[in-house]
Amino acid sequence: MKLVTYALDGAEHVGVMTDEGIIPLSILNSDMPDEMHAVVAGGSVLLNQIADAIIASSPTPLDPTDVALLAPFPRPRRNVFCVGKNYYAHAREFEVSGFDSSSAGQQIPEVPIIFTKATTSVVGSGDTVESALDPTGSVDYEGELAVVIGTGGRGINSTDAMKHVYGYTIINDVTSRDIQRQHKQWFLGKSMDTFCPMGPVITTADELHDIRSIQLTTRVNGEVRQNASVKDLIFDIPRLIETLSKSMTLEPGDLIATGTPAGVGIGFTPPRYLQPGDHVEVEISGIGVLANPIG
Known part of the structure; x- marks a missing residue:
């Protein structure tokens, strides 16, 4: 459904x-x-x-x-949980980009890197991403599969984790790269208003039997920039749920953006940042297309 x-x-x-x-x-x-x-x-x-x-x-x-x-959750009750460097190729491109302050020379993380995006950053498919809110002009895209938690809980074991998944949606983890680098953390550069397009739907888990087989594709002005399978995640969905719930209670409606694959703007030389007039589409098989103009 x-x-x-x-x-x-x-x-x-x-x-x-x-x-x-x-x-x-x-x-x-x-x-x-x-x-x-x-x-x-x-x-x-x-x-x-x-x-x-x-x-x-x-x-x-x-x-x-x-x-x-609108976004499926126009205003989530809690910040969106996000995972950094969770595809092998993206972890490598991020490490060599010069924008990674999460580790010292460690390309592949040993444990999931968790951060959040503010609830006020959420907009729906078709809404404009306001690039002018980033004074550095370094707006980048990150297409991601997002997990919607159904049954909440604390101390969820990875073997039981998928029973807690209600469904899936799409998130574009829009980021100001220079703000991210300047502050040496990820929250501010990723929490600007309109920097979390979400949608267009929630596909319930019963419709996506093999979540590892689905494909994620990001296009900018029709050009394919990202194209990867969810099976390429470093830390899979059960591991992410186990990590988050180890000492913290997850609640129905919590969102986990699982990370982005290679092909983001900073992966190019020079970086290919988003500009006013651009159009970004993130497509995930079985869910749909999240499309947003850049203003």
Whole structure:
């Protein structure tokens, strides 16, 4: 199932994205939640109720062009958890770029490198990334698969971790490279407003049986810059969940951006930063295309 958050007549709603359009949860049953965190907290029980209601009522879908599609979580309840240097080739390109202050000469990390992006950085597919907010003019893209936590918990073992995954979405971990380097940490350069495009949908885990087989492709103005398989992650999804939950409770709706593959702007000589007028698309098989203009 593919779930979306959209705006209509000034209010936010949750719906199911189908080939025919968007089916609002509110027209299926007035008792169903109409906010994504609550939907995720409802787990598989609620998903089964939604599927049964669609079959029973055969509702008329909304035309997606008649609504404003938002990020699945327009304002996450907690910062987005992110993972640095989690593809082998990207770890190497980042190390030699001169922008890596996370380690001293260590290309491949021994443990997951975790940082966060502020909730206020989130925007939806189609929204403009405001590059002018970066005074250094060093805006870069990072296409990433993001995990949506369903059942929360602490001390989750890697062997049980996938039971805690509700679904997946796409994140573009937009970054000011010079701010990242100047402050010798990643939070400020990655948390500027509009620097976390997310969406366009959440694909539930039951639809992506072999998550390692899916492909991630990032295009800038139609040119392929990143193209990699999730199987190339250094630390896989179970390891990331185990690491994060070791001493901290994960909650329904938490987001884990799993890292970006090689091909980011700083991997070129000279760096190929994003410019106003550019258009970035991050496509992940089974989920869709996250597309954003650069303003």
